[in-house]
Every structure is written in structure tokens, then in C-alpha cells.
Amino acid sequence: MEPMNFNFQCGDPPPPSGLSIGIVGAGPSGLAAAGDLSCLGHAVEVYDKMPRPGGLMLFGIPGHRIPRERIEAGTRHMARQYGVIFHTHTKICCSAPLFEEEGDHFCNEVKGLGDMITKHEAIMIATGSWRSRKMGIPGEDLPGVCSGLEFLFPNRAAHDCAPGVKAPDVAGKKVVVIGAGHSAVDVAHGAAALGAASVDMLYRRTRAEAPCGRLEIERLEAAGVVWHEGCLPEAVLGELAATGLVCKQGGLTRSFEADLVVAAIGEVATPPFAKELGLESVRKGEVRWLNMTAIDNVFVAGDALTGPSKIGKAIYSGLRAARSLAQWLDLNAQNRQTEFAGDELISREADRFPGGDFRDAPRVRGR
Secondary structure: OOOOOOOOOOOOOOOOOOOEEEEEOOOHHHHHHHHHHHOOOOEEEEEOOOOOOOOHHHHOOOOOOOOHHHHHHHHHHHHHHHOOEEEOOEEEEOOOOOOOOOOHHHOOEEEEHHHHHHHOOEEEEOOOOOEEOOOOOOOOOOOOEEEHHHHHHHHHHHHHOOOOOOOOOOOOOEEEEEOOOHHHHHHHHHHHHOOOOEEEEEEOOOHHHOOOOHHHHHHHHHOOOEEEEOEEEEEEEOOOOOOEEEEEEOOEEEEEEOOEEEEOOOEEOOOOOOOOOOHHHHHHOOOOOOOEOOOOOEEEOOHHHHOOOOHHHHHHHHHHHHHHHHHHHHHHHOOOHHHEOOOOOOOOHHHOOOOOOOOOOOOEOOO
16 A cells, blocks of 8 residues: 655655754644655654554544555655654643543653753644534533544544543444534444444534535435434433433424434644744734744644644645745754844735745745
């Protein structure tokens, strides 16, 4: 099976540049940045709380979408051929207490951002979206209610034998899935494959508006999943554990029996030190160097910057941030900081050219 090629922008490893770069997060954005920067000869070290690099590509998305073997072969190639060092089981803290996000059970070591800044010439924050959104309805904290990530993650990570991580037991149970994105589709397929007695999928809009698309819904129905549209959840039923779900459908109240309710309605990015790094200003384009935070040598990319996105967008974000970081290092190495037109703000994200050369790269006088 062909490995993922994160170093597609170069052939043989280049001569060492003598510069060290630390990347926080080994998901698609972080791996894309690591591949690009190692192609420039920089010594790249990647830090991630999970036992293996890959992020949610490896631990959240089912193998039939992205084969595990391709990801693992690609990261091994990066390590062996380009010298990228992966520090797994390591979390750079913190925007949230430990064990509030999926995957924290694997963390054996916690490092501070200050230590990273001291060790490396530049840092890239490329953490993903590991905290699930809440429905905001009564009963959602009952046992028997979980998020899409909480359902999918153990299926992919159970074999790594972390304490408290085990595959969900849904055999013979009635499962209700809320949402219509690809995560919700994966949950519904997973529940059916694990022997659920029934799987009902609820979405607040119509089939035509479902993010996953009509084809995925048709495949679900062929697998025995029952599709319900126009359903807005109002409360989870139960006292000691979930026994059902109440929703509004077409102006009427409707109840569903359920042993397990899975709210697959998306995730939230939780980058470390978001306020201190001024990430909101970076998102708005109110900075003087593309993807750079309030700390000069700390950059940000992927979900940490944009919020949850598709893999392609995360990879693009990582590549663009890597290019900006590399240009910043080049300018510093040449002692040309005075040529940087620091009084100009870069354009806002919505106005940037979506591909090709970086026309919104920092302005340098004389060019």
C-alpha cells in the first residue's frame, strides 16, 4: 500500500540548515508542515499526546476512509529519511485541564510552551479539535450519552491499551445518532457493524442539506439505519441513564427509545494559550506576518487557527504556515528585519488568494 508522502516537495534529504523547529500536533496540518520544513533541511521535532502520529486521521476517521497503514508508513518515512523526531505521549499545556479532551489518557509527559520556545528557533501550533460540542439540552450528561468522537475514538484507539479507553458495547442496543456529517455517518455505520439492535439517525434539516451528501444517507439506509429529518433534539430521557430522546419534528413532539444517544454534531478546537498567543487576531488577519502569533517565533495552523475543517484544508493551512515560518527564519538569518514593513497589516483571511503563490506574504521593502 502506497504510503502518504508528506515530503512531496523534495526528493533526497537536503543539507541541514542548522535550525530547529518544534511542531505541536501530529495531525494532518502538523504533518504537512513537518514534511515541508524538513524538505528545507530544518531539524523538525513533533510533539503529540497520542501514542503514534496521525491525529484524528489515525484515531478518529475509520480505516476504510483513510487506511492506517498509509499514515504510519508516511510518518515512518519522514522519520527515517528526513530525520523528523516524534515525541509521542506528550502534551503541551494547556488550554484545558488534562482528561477533558479525547486522547488525554495517553499523555505521559507535559511540557510548557516556554520550554519549547527556549529549545527551538520557531514553533508551530497545529493542535486539532479534540473536544466535542454539547447539544445544550436537559439530560445530555446522563450515562448512555456520548459524542461522536467519544464513540469513534475508542474503536480506533482501544488496541493501544490506554487506561479508560475501550470500544463501545452496543450489541443488541438501540442507538440514536444526532447529526448528518461524516462523523455521524461513521458512528451510524459503526453501531450497525457492532451489532446494534437498531440505529436511528436524526438531523435538524433535510436530506438535501445534509453535509454528508445523499449518497452516504442511501448507503446508511441500505445498511439498515433509519433516517429522520427535521428533528430538533429537546431532551434526553432517563433518570440514572439514558432511555430515550425527545425531539421536535414538523411542529410535533416525538420520542425515540434509546440505550445509547450519540451527539455527532462536531468538535471544538482547544489550542494551548489561545489568549496569550492572540489567536483571534491571527484569525482576523490583524497581524503583520502570515500565521504568526503575538510571540514572534510562534506560528499557528490548522484547526487551532480555523476551527474544525476537512483534512485537505488542514493540510493546506499547514503548508502555508510552514512557508510563512520558513520565510520568517530566512529574513532573520540574513539580519534583514529592518526591511520588513511592520506598519502594514496583512489582508484578512477571506480576501486571500486560495492557492498558488502567497500574495499575502509579509511585505519586504525594496521588492
